[in-house]
Amino acid sequence: MLRLTSPFVMVIFGATGDLNQRKLLPALFHLYKKNILPPEFFIVGFSRRDYSEVVFKTFLKEAIVKYDDRHKLDENQWERFARNIFYQQGDFDQIDGYDQCIAKLAEFDKKLNACVPRYFYLATPPDKYEIILKFLHETKLSEGCGQGSDKWTKVMVEKPFGRSLEDAKKLDMKLATIFKEEQIYRLDHYLGKETVQNILAFRYGNTMFDPLWNRQFIDHVQITIGESLGVETRGNFYEGVGALRDMAQSHLLELMTAIAMKPDKYSVETLRDARAQVVGSIVAIKPEEVTRYVVRGQYGRGITNEGQGMTNQIEMRGYREESNVDPQSNTETYVALKVLLNHPRWDGVPFYLRTGKRLLKKVTEIAVVFKEPRLNLFGSHFRGKTNVLRFNIEPNEGITLSVLAKKVGLISEFESMPMAFTYQKQTELPQAYERLLLDGMKGDQTLFTRTDEVEASWKFISKISKGWQLQGVPDFPNYPAGSWGPEGATQLIEKDGREWLLK
Ligand code: BG6
Numbered sequence: 001m002l003r004l005t006s007p008f009v010m011v012i013f014g015a016t017g018d019l020n021q022r023k024l025l026p027a028l029f030h031l032y033k034k035n036i037l038p039p040e041f042f043i044v045g046f047s048r049r050d051y052s053e054v055v056f057k058t059f060l061k062e063a064i065v066k067y068d069d070r071h072k073l074d075e076n077q078w079e080r081f082a083r084n085i086f087y088q089q090g091d092f093d094q095i096d097g098y099d100q101c102i103a104k105l106a107e108f109d110k111k112l113n114a115c116v117p118r119y120f121y122l123a124t125p126p127d128k129y130e131i132i133l134k135f136l137h138e139t140k141l142s143e144g145c146g147q148g149s150d151k152w153t154k155v156m157v158e159k160p161f162g163r164s165l166e167d168a169k170k171l172d173m174k175l176a177t178i179f180k181e182e183q184i185y186r187l188d189h190y191l192g193k194e195t196v197q198n199i200l201a202f203r204y205g206n207t208m209f210d211p212l213w214n215r216q217f218i219d220h221v222q223i224t225i226g227e228s229l230g231v232e233t234r235g236n237f238y239e240g241v242g243a244l245r246d247m248a249q250s251h252l253l254e255l256m257t258a259i260a261m262k263p264d265k266y267s268v269e270t271l272r273d274a275r276a277q278v279v280g281s282i283v284a285i286k287p288e289e290v291t292r293y294v295v296r297g298q299y300g301r302g303i304t305n306e307g308q309g310m311t312n313q314i315e316m317r318g319y320r321e322e323s324n325v326d327p328q329s330n331t332e333t334y335v336a337l338k339v340l341l342n343h344p345r346w347d348g349v350p351f352y353l354r355t356g357k358r359l360l361k362k363v364t365e366i367a368v369v370f371k372e373p374r375l376n377l378f379g380s381h382f383r384g385k386t387n388v389l390r391f392n393i394e395p396n397e398g399i400t401l402s403v404l405a406k407k408v409g410l411i412s413e414f415e416s417m418p419m420a421f422t423y424q425k426q427t428e429l430p431q432a433y434e435r436l437l438l439d440g441m442k443g444d445q446t447l448f449t450r451t452d453e454v455e456a457s458w459k460f461i462s463k464i465s466k467g468w469q470l471q472g473v474p475d476f477p478n479y480p481a482g483s484w485g486p487e488g489a490t491q492l493i494e495k496d497g498r499e500w501l502l503k
Pocket residue numbers: 227246
């Protein structure tokens with residue numbers, strides 16, 4: 001039912017990079033295996049490395065084997081899929097590769113005797129976006145088949161969109177001079193996660209939650225994106241970007257938005273409006289107030305149980321010892337924030353957000369903590385924790401609601417019990433990139449961020465960066481690898497009389 005029929009060509013800039021190896025290519029391969037990709041398609045990897053097509057395909061095959069640990073590679077399927085893969089060697093800042101690409105894409109059009117729709121996927125570090133866009137424009141590749149029609153091209157841009165508000169604005173202006181908004185797909189893969197989409201369904205599909213979804217009943221919200229991995233091979237990208245720009249500006253704020261937004265119908269623009277409205281209503285943190293609301297951290301050496309469920313302990317390097325990282329680096333690998341919204345529904349309800357690398361475990365969770373019942377007949381020992389609705393984004397995807405219940409027995413004792421919904425173990429959840437690539441190809445922009453939302457998030461984030469500049473050199477490292485982050489993050493929430501539920 002979902003099968004796409006129109007052929008396409010996807011040019012992936014940065015095809016030998018981490019993102020393509022870990023996420024994009026595996027997602028395309030899954031879509032192929034599920035028989036969703038159309039009968040005819042062409043994937044062109046555009047990168048600097050001097051690879052032949054054969055070497056490039058072997059490189060991708062190895063990546064699939066390495067990173068797609070859910071499936072054993074089926075050689076035959078791979079061989080069939082790989083027939084659709086091509087390689088274009090080129091420097092992003094030299095015209096030659098783009099010129100050669102024109103010829104390659106023209107061959108596909110000729111082969112199918114059609115204007116094959118083109119997707120340009122920017123999977124490079126963001127500082128390359130501008131030059132790539134410039135050449136797409138100059139060579140008229142951006143105009144698609146026959147260089148004269150904008151109907152057949154789309155551009156997919158990975159977060160982070162720039163490194164600051166100014167950058168983001170510049171990038172948007174550049175994009176807008178070349179493409180129309182309907183052709184621009186800005187990706188934040190958290191929006192494509194199955195469990196994130198379930199938040200809206202859960203809130204609006206169930207009569208009992210929507211009426212409670214406001215400051216009258218909700219005490220606060222906690223959002224944690226914990227990663228057990230460190231910076232891995234991405235030191236070059238991560239240095240100077242840090243957790244605030246890499247994770248908070250996009251993924252953390254998107255999760256918050258999924259909780260706080262209130263669209264009045266399910267349509268592309270209403271949902272995008274509702275998201276932009278939430279981000280636009282975040283109360284700005286003045287640079288001089290940054291320590292009250294934001295805590296940053298960087299991991300030092302430590303011991304971790306790498307991967308969940310493993311019992312063997314591994315000694316981990318500190319961030320400053322990672323490859324391609326400055327040994328004196330002040331880049332933060334952790335950030336925790338207290339965010340308030342300037343909105344009648346959320347007035348006074350704090351959203352505590354945190355994310356970090358090399359934390360105790362890989363986990364993404366949202367906890368909506370409800371206020372205590374007004375008439376508390378059963379004592380105060382559950383204060384602040386009676387009803388907590390947890391969205392387990394991953395792992396163990398599902399939703400849990402804790403409720404107060406009487407303990408079995410002859411005396412009146414009460415305990416907090418979970419009511420849980422988990423996705424069936426046998427159901428394999430689609431990966432976020434599968435969903436986003438598919439939506440992109442179908443032309444559905446619902447799960448892609450719009451320029452006003454991106455700009456509003458940068459406005460908020462930039463003030464924090466400014467505040468950190470004013471503060472001067474941080475005292476890094478300040479949390480050991482394999483912990484829950486710096487002590488300051490515990491104080492951030494405890495000074496409000498609350499505590500992190502995940503610890
Ligand atoms: C990416 C960040 O957007 O998200 C990475 O650039 C991070 O630093 C990754 O590791 C986390 O994604 P996920 O889906 O594994 O939680």
